Amino acid sequence: MESNNTDADIGDKCNLNGDCSPTPNKQSFDLNNAKNIDDISTPSELKFDEEPDYEDPDVKEKKKDLEKCLENPDCINLEQWQNFAKSKAGLISDDYRRKIWPLLVGVTQEELTEPPSLDELSTHIEYNQVVLDVNRSLKRFPPGIPYEQRVALQDQLTVLILRVIMKYPHLKYYQGYHDVAITLLLVCGDRASFPLLCRLSYGPCAPLAPFMQTTMQPTQHLLNYMLPVVSRADRKLAECLDKAQVGTMFALPWYLTWFGHSLNKYTDVVRLYDYFLCAPPLFPVYVTAAIVLYRADEVYACECDMAMLHCLLSRLPDDLPFEDILVTAKTLYENNDPTDLEPEVAALERREEEQRRLDEERMKRRQAAARSRHTSLSARLRRLVPAALRRLPVSRRGALAAATVLLAVYVYYRPDLLYNRRRENALEL
Amino acid sequence: MSEATTHQIPGLKQKKVFKIIVLGDSGVGKTCLTYRFCEGQFLDKSEATIGVDFRERNIKIGHEDIKLQLWDTAGQERFRKSMVQHYYRNVHAVVIVYDVTKPETFHSIASWMQEVESHGLMRAPRVLVGNKCDCGTPESRLATTYAQRLADKYGMPLFETSALLDSECDNVESIFMTLAHKLYSKQPLRVVSVEGELGPGVVTLGRQKRSASSNDSCLCS
Ligand SMILES: Nc1nc2c(ncn2[C@@H]2O[C@H](COP(=O)(O)OP(=O)(O)OP(=O)(O)O)[C@@H](O)[C@H]2O)c(=O)[nH]1
Numbered sequence: 001m002e003s004n005n006t007d008a009d010i011g012d013k014c015n016l017n018g019d020c021s022p023t024p025n026k027q028s029f030d031l032n033n034a035k036n037i038d039d040i041s042t043p044s045e046l047k048f049d050e051e052p053d054y055e056d057p058d059v060k061e062k063k064k065d066l067e068k069c070l071e072n073p074d075c076i077n078l079e080q081w082q083n084f085a086k087s088k089a090g091l092i093s094d095d096y097r098r099k100i101w102p103l104l105v106g107v108t109q110e111e112l113t114e115p116p117s118l119d120e121l122s123t124h125i126e127y128n129q130v131v132l133d134v135n136r137s138l139k140r141f142p143p144g145i146p147y148e149q150r151v152a153l154q155d156q157l158t159v160l161i162l163r164v165i166m167k168y169p170h171l172k173y174y175q176g177y178h179d180v181a182i183t184l185l186l187v188c189g190d191r192a193s194f195p196l197l198c199r200l201s202y203g204p205c206a207p208l209a210p211f212m213q214t215t216m217q218p219t220q221h222l223l224n225y226m227l228p229v230v231s232r233a234d235r236k237l238a239e240c241l242d243k244a245q246v247g248t249m250f251a252l253p254w255y256l257t258w259f260g261h262s263l264n265k266y267t268d269v270v271r272l273y274d275y276f277l278c279a280p281p282l283f284p285v286y287v288t289a290a291i292v293l294y295r296a297d298e299v300y301a302c303e304c305d306m307a308m309l310h311c312l313l314s315r316l317p318d319d320l321p322f323e324d325i326l327v328t329a330k331t332l333y334e335n336n337d338p339t340d341l342e343p344e345v346a347a348l349e350r351r352e353e354e355q356r357r358l359d360e361e362r363m364k365r366r367q368a369a370a371r372s373r374h375t376s377l378s379a380r381l382r383r384l385v386p387a388a389l390r391r392l393p394v395s396r397r398g399a400l401a402a403a404t405v406l407l408a409v410y411v412y413y414r415p416d417l418l419y420n421r422r423r424e425n426a427l428e429l
Numbered sequence: 430m431s432e433a434t435t436h437q438i439p440g441l442k443q444k445k446v447f448k449i450i451v452l453g454d455s456g457v458g459k460t461c462l463t464y465r466f467c468e469g470q471f472l473d474k475s476e477a478t479i480g481v482d483f484r485e486r487n488i489k490i491g492h493e494d495i496k497l498q499l500w501d502t503a504g505q506e507r508f509r510k511s512m513v514q515h516y517y518r519n520v521h522a523v524v525i526v527y528d529v530t531k532p533e534t535f536h537s538i539a540s541w542m543q544e545v546e547s548h549g550l551m552r553a554p555r556v557l558v559g560n561k562c563d564c565g566t567p568e569s570r571l572a573t574t575y576a577q578r579l580a581d582k583y584g585m586p587l588f589e590t591s592a593l594l595d596s597e598c599d600n601v602e603s604i605f606m607t608l609a610h611k612l613y614s615k616q617p618l619r620v621v622s623v624e625g626e627l628g629p630g631v632v633t634l635g636r637q638k639r640s641a642s643s644n645d646s647c648l649c650s
């Protein structure tokens with residue numbers, strides 16, 4: 001890879017985020033045009049999507065159709081654009097995406113306005129968190145991107161996010177929102193991505209709106225649809241997941257970022273966005289279920305343990321067949337409408353609640369037991385002293401009693417001193 | 430909480446597992462610290478943690494292989510309640526991290542302690558870690574004496590370190606090893622003691638080689 005004044009290659013050898021999976025196929029992420037990029041206002045110049053699969057005759061045909069439609073976009077209705085976006089290979093290339101994504105969510109020309117400057121926004125209460133996350137989004141940029149250009153794009157990203165949450169002050173920024181924003185920004189540029197992100201964040205059916213509430217409760221609830229979907233397709237697998245109590249956390253970043261945070265291949269991310277931009281808001285959860293179903297054998301081969309399964313599932317392999325997974329997810333959605341699943345989700349949540357209650361009780365019992373153990377210990381200590389105490393003047397008796405209590409308190413915090421004397425060999429705590 | 434889980438794989442030697450949860454405000458360096466410990470290097474393209482990440486490393490105490498599981502949590506407030514709760518289950522020890530260059534992250538410790546308490550972990554081994562001591566000037570960093578006072582108040586040892594500096598590698602090592610030893614010494618029914626062959630306080634550290642880890646499930650985030 002030719003890179004000129006870049007900071008991206010330093011970290012390439014290092015596996016991102018403690019990743020245990022084999023190093024991703026970097027080739028697929030490379031810039032495929034050697035041309036030097038300096039015009040940051042035209043994001044299409046940032047061609048880091050893989051060249052589409054020209055060998056495939058269907059895709060070749062689709063490309064021709066797309067181009068024809070883009071010559072006369074006003075004659076094409078939303079449904080036709082959606083068909084392109086959903087069917088095999090999606091919108092194929094970022095050149096098409098840049099024009100079609102805004103159409104999919106109904107962005108109008110008037111909404112394309114100049115963004116404010118970063119300085120105007122820096123007093124916002126979420127500013128620091130957003131900047132912190134944006135600064136850590138290096139992985140999302142094409143390797144080899146010139147430093148100045150990357151920094152300029154990161155500033156645009158910060159502005160984009162802050163603009164949306166300032167426009168809708170009741171929406172709360174979450175870590176992961178920046179992963180959605182950057183995908184839109186890289187494809188559509190800073191002007192179009194603002195109304196696009198607004199549509200996704202605000203409104204009764206806005207897919208990101210549940211993530212931006214005061215708590216993560218609504219998100220958690222929606223993620224709970226995954227297990228019932230899996231269960232209906234493969235009961236044995238669902239039981240395995242349930243038994244390990246792996247929960248849904250492994251899929252949380254997938255859902256919150258529409259997989260942008262978790263996939264190494266840029267082309268996979270934008271392909272999924274093609275679909276999600278015209279799918280029902282809960283559709284990404286069905287994709288999650290489809291991925292888990294696809295990986296059933298790996299799950300069976302894994303130890304039935306929360307940590308092991310969480311670890312296994314949270315790492316997405318680089319070679320997931322997303323076209324098939326999307327087809328599976330679509331079928332799952334058609335066969336298991338969210339409203340159908342509600343009773344199952346409610347039952348699952350009741351069980352979780354019960355488990356939480358049991359945990360709490362167990363904890364209280366343990367604390368109570370610990371307390372009584374230590375009271376009996378201090379009682380024992382007190383029994384050792386009374387004889388001596390009685391012979392002492394009152395003031396000294398008081399002092400000794402206090403010392404006893406102090407000793408008991410000390411022992412309470414350092415039970416190991418009494419119980420594990422012999423093994424007090426390690427570094428002092 | 431002090432009893433470590435043992436893995437029940439028939440035919441395999443059972444291995445002790447210690448679960449350690451890492452808490453602290455966003456950006457203090459939890460991900461970098463756990464990465465440093467598990468992978469032996471600085472993670473220079475760290476990303477925001479969404480939910481909970483998981484890393485692990487095998488260590489040896491005496492002759493015994495022990496698996497340390499580190500749960501690296503998201504620092505952003507909104508992930509804490511309800512979300513991360515699930516992962517407090519069966520936790521054996523707690524690491525609370527602050528950034529020595531950001532006093533506000535130090536002031537959050539009280540609320541992190543509250544959370545620890547609410548999960549019944551006040552008696553679990555805990556350590557306080559001031560990270561990024563490579564940053565700023567001695568004057569701009571939070572004074573050690575100040576931090577030590579708070580650490581004493583909560584009865585936890587204080588470590589000041591940096592996930593960035595290679596020279597601090599041993600220090601990061603000792604944070605987690607301290608906890609591991611503490612947990613090890615707290616275990617009931619232990620017959621073998623470390624004093625045996627190597628003498629007290631001698632610890633054999635073995636960093637798991639990445640290449641060798643392929644069949645040992647995985648080390649990951
Ligand atoms: N100078 C310096 N920078 C550090 C050190 N540790 C972490 N950082 C940087 O601090 C930033 C935050 O580090 P993370 O490890 O991602 O923080 P975190 O605590 O995991 O944050 P959340 O995942 O948001 O909760 C990153 O940009 C790191 O590069 C350190 O010891 N020294």
Ligand SMILES: [Mg+2]
Nearest residue numbers: 459460477478
């Ligand atoms: Mg982190």
